[in-house]
Structure formats: structure tokens, C-alpha cells
Amino acid sequence: MVKWVYRTRAGQAQIVPTPKGYALVFDGEPLGHYASPASAAEELANGTCHWPSAGNPSDMGIPEELDEWIRVG
Numbered sequence: 001m002v003k004w005v006y007r008t009r010a011g012q013a014q015i016v017p018t019p020k021g022y023a024l025v026f027d028g029e030p031l032g033h034y035a036s037p038a039s040a041a042e043e044l045a046n047g048t049c050h051w052p053s054a055g056n057p058s059d060m061g062i063p064e065e066l067d068e069w070i071r072v073g
Contacts, residue, residue: 004037004069006062010054013062015040015069026052041066 004015011027015037024031024040031050034040043049047058054060063069 002071002073004041004066005072006041006069008060008062010060011052013044013057015066024049026054026057029053038066041069 001017003017006013014025015034016023016025018033020033022034022037022040024034024044026044029052031044031052032040034043040049041062042064044057045062045064047056049057051057
């Protein structure tokens with residue numbers, strides 16, 4: 001199972017595959033489901049997803065491009 005991980009000072013973001021697409025998770029908090037990992041990364045980086053309790057993700061320096069995330073698996 002391939003997933004993508006990006007660590008910030010506020011916590012860790014993950015994009016993980018699900019039967020219906022990809023889930024976006026921040027420190028265990030589900031933030032939404034997406035059709036592609038690229039769309040999940042873009043929405044998190046821009047702060048257009050559901051915000052984690054850590055605050056506005058667009059202030060965390062999270063990149064939109066998946067090649068800047070760590071691919072695991």
C-alpha cells in the first residue's frame with residue numbers, strides 16, 4: 001500500500017488509499033476523501049480542505065506537489 005507523508009512543525013499529514021479513492025489525514029484527524037492523491041495534497045497546501053485542529057494548513061508550508069512529499073510503500 002503506497003501512501004504519502006509530509007511532516008510539519010504542527011504535525012504529520014498523510015494521504016492514504018481507500019476503497020473509494022484517497023483519504024487525507026492530519027495527526028489522526030480525517031480531513032476528507034479525494035479522487036487522487038494530487039488533489040488531496042493541493043487542497044491541504046492551499047487550506048481549502050477541512051482544517052485540522054492544528055490550524056490553517058496553508059500556513060504550515062505544505063507543498064502542493066506530491067514529489068515533495070515522502071512516498072512510503
